[in-house]
Amino acid sequence: MEIITLSGATVTQLDKEGWGYMVESGKTVRDLKKLLAGRVGYSRFRQRLLSGDMGELQDDLLLRQLPSVQLVVLDFCMPEETIWEDLLLACENNRVVEVTQLLQKPLDPNGSRH
Structure with missing residues (x-):
């Protein structure tokens, strides 16, 4: 399995055994x-994976025998104040799905409030 950038440069490769294990499990x-x-070195929240005619691969999609995957790394953006408040409340209340959705924005999870 080859992971490439949109320009076609190889980012990394997964060996056949490692990829097979991921698919089978x-x-x-x-x-x-x-x-x-x-x-x-890029957080999963900054990554978007694309594959052929499937477009963007959603996080909950089971892996299949894909010949290659394109990796797009998003830059973090400065969030609006309400997003920080929503993120903090979701963290405090252990709402994992909501935290994940907010981090997909992609706001900097290590950023500070202004």
Whole structure:
């Protein structure tokens, strides 16, 4: 499995055994993003993965035998004050799905409030 940029440059490759294990064990695109975060140094929240005619691969999509995946890394943006408040409330109330959705914006999770 080859992970490439939109320009066609190879970012990383997953060997056949590693990719096969991920597919056979029911891993998702989210799992692939977590693996890539360690390899390419970009948080999964900054990553968007594209594949052929499927377009953007959603995090909950089960991995299939894809010949290649394109990686797009988004720049973080400065969030509006209400997003910070929403994120803090979601964290305080352990609303994991909402936290994930807010981090997909992509606001800087390490940024500070102004």
